[in-house]
Amino acid sequence: MALDPETFDALIDTVRRFVTERLRPLEGAVEEADAIPADVVQEMRELGLFGLSIAEEYGGLGLTMLEEAKVAIELGRTTPAFRSTFGTNVGIGSQGLVMAGNDAQKAAWLPKIASGEIITSFALTEPDVGSDSGAVKTRAVFDGQSYRLSGTKRYITNADKADLFTVMARTGDDPGARGVSAFLVPRDLAGVSIGEPEKKMGQKGAKVADVNFDDVVVPAENRLGAEGEGFKIAMRVLDRGRLHISAVCVGVAERLIADCVAYATERKQFGKPIAEHQLIQAMIADSKTESLVARALVLETAAAKDAGKDVVMESAAAKYYASEMVGRVADRAVQIFGGAGYIADYGIERLYRDVRLFRIYEGTSQIQQIIIARETIKRGG
Numbered sequence: 001m002a003l004d005p006e007t008f009d010a011l012i013d014t015v016r017r018f019v020t021e022r023l024r025p026l027e028g029a030v031e032e033a034d035a036i037p038a039d040v041v042q043e044m045r046e047l048g049l050f051g052l053s054i055a056e057e058y059g060g061l062g063l064t065m066l067e068e069a070k071v072a073i074e075l076g077r078t079t080p081a082f083r084s085t086f087g088t089n090v091g092i093g094s095q096g097l098v099m100a101g102n103d104a105q106k107a108a109w110l111p112k113i114a115s116g117e118i119i120t121s122f123a124l125t126e127p128d129v130g131s132d133s134g135a136v137k138t139r140a141v142f143d144g145q146s147y148r149l150s151g152t153k154r155y156i157t158n159a160d161k162a163d164l165f166t167v168m169a170r171t172g173d174d175p176g177a178r179g180v181s182a183f184l185v186p187r188d189l190a191g192v193s194i195g196e197p198e199k200k201m202g203q204k205g206a207k208v209a210d211v212n213f214d215d216v217v218v219p220a221e222n223r224l225g226a227e228g229e230g231f232k233i234a235m236r237v238l239d240r241g242r243l244h245i246s247a248v249c250v251g252v253a254e255r256l257i258a259d260c261v262a263y264a265t266e267r268k269q270f271g272k273p274i275a276e277h278q279l280i281q282a283m284i285a286d287s288k289t290e291s292l293v294a295r296a297l298v299l300e301t302a303a304a305k306d307a308g309k310d311v312v313m314e315s316a317a318a319k320y321y322a323s324e325m326v327g328r329v330a331d332r333a334v335q336i337f338g339g340a341g342y343i344a345d346y347g348i349e350r351l352y353r354d355v356r357l358f359r360i361y362e363g364t365s366q367i368q369q370i371i372i373a374r375e376t377i378k379r380g381g
C-alpha cells in the first residue's frame with residue numbers, strides 16, 4: 001500500500017538532502033578510496049534505505065514500485081556506487097525471497113536485510129553463462145537431506161560483504177531453464193569462498209567478485225520455491241530490478257543536465273556564455289527531451305506494475321531506453337564541458353564511466369531488445 005502523501009514527500013525530501021548535502025561532497029573521495037565510508041553506510045541504515053522495498057511487517061518501508069522509482073531517481077543524482085551499497089538488499093538480492101520465500105524464510109532473513117544488518121547478493125552469472133542465463137552450470141545435488149552445491153558465480157555485486165546469496169543452480173537433468181532452482185546460501189557455510197574484487201571501469205566503491213561453492217551443504221529448507229522454479233524466480237526479480245535501474249538512469253541524467261546548465265551559463269567563449277550558443281543549446285535540448293521521455297516511461301510502467309499489469313515488455317523497454325539515454329546524456333555532458341569534461345576534477349568523466357554499466361548488467365541492451373520484440377510479437381503489436 002502506498003504511503004500517505006505527506007510521509008512520502010518527507011521521505012523524498014530527506015533522501016534529496018542526504019544526496020545533496022552528505023553524498024555529493026564525498027564523490028571524489030569515494031572514487032579515490034574505492035570504498036563507501038562506514039559512517040555513511042550506517043546513516044543509510046538509519047534512513048531505512050536498505051529496506052525500501054521490503055514490507056513494513058519485516059521492518060522495511062514497504063514502498064510501492066512507483067514510490068521506489070521516485071526514490072531511485074533521487075538516489076541517481078550522485079555516484080551510483082552509493083546506491084549499490086544497499087541496491088542488492090532493495091533489489092536483486094532480496095526480491096527472490098520476497099516473491100518466492102515461505103513465511104519461515106522471510107521471518108528469518110527479511111528483517112535483517114531491511115535493517116541493513118546483513119548484505120544480500122544475487123548470484124546468477126557464471127564464467128561461461130551470462131546473457132543465456134538459463135544455461136547455468138552450478139549444480140545442486142539432493143542427497144536425501146540436503147543439497148550439495150558446487151560451481152562458480154562471476155561478477156557478483158557486493159559479494160565481498162554479502163552474508164547471504166540467492167543462488168541459481170541446476171537441480172534437474174534438463175539442460176535448459178526448467179532445470180534451475182533458487183537457493184538461499186549463507187556466506188558462513190563451509191565451502192563458500194569469495195574471490196578478490198575485480199578492477200573495473202567505473203562505479204568505484206561498489207565491488208564485484210567471484211563466489212565459489214565447493215561442495216557446500218545447503219539445507220533443503222533453504223530452497224526458494226519448488227525445484228525447477230529458479231529461472232522463473234530470477235526473471236521476475238530482474239523484471240523488477242530493471243525498473244529500479246531505469247529510474248537510477250533518469251536520476252543520473254537529470255544530475256548531468258543540471259551540471260551542464262550550470263557550467264554552460266558560467267563558461268564564456270566568443271564573448272558570451274556557451275549556453276547562448278545554439279549548438280550547445282541543441283545538446284541541452286536533446287538531453288532534456290530524452291530524460292523526460294525516460295522519466296515518463298519509468299513512472300508509467302512502475303504505476304502499471306503496482307496496478308498488477310504485466311509489464312515485462314515495458315520494464316525491458318524502460319531499461320533499454322533509459323540506460324542508452326543516460327549514455328548519450330553523459331557523452332554530451334563531456335562535450336559541453338569541453339576539456340574539463342575529460343579532466344577528473346569536474347566529475348563528468350567519472351559519471352560517463354559509471355553509467356556505462358547500466359547498458360550491461362541486469363540484461364544487456366541486446367537482451368532487452370530481444371524481450372521487447374518477443375513480448376510485442378506475442379501481444380500482436
Ligand SMILES: Cc1cc2nc3c(=O)[nH]c(=O)nc-3n(C[C@H](O)[C@H](O)[C@H](O)COP(=O)(O)OP(=O)(O)OC[C@H]3O[C@@H](n4cnc5c(N)ncnc54)[C@H](O)[C@@H]3O)c2cc1C
Pocket residue numbers: 121122123124125129130131132154155156157158200208357360361362363364365366367
Ligand atoms: C559491475 C557488474 C556487476 C554485476 N552484478 C551482477 C550480480 O550482482 N549478479 C549477477 O548474477 N550478475 C551480475 N553481473 C553480470 C551481468 O549481469 C552480465 O555481465 C550480463 O548479463 C552480460 O553477460 P556477459 O557479461 O556474460 O556477456 P555475454 O552474455 O557474453 O554477452 C556478450 C555480448 O553478446 C551479446 N549477446 C549475447 N547474447 C545475444 C543474443 N542472443 N543476441 C544478440 N546479442 C547477444 C550481449 O548483449 C553482449 O553485447 C554484473 C556485471 C558487472 C559488469
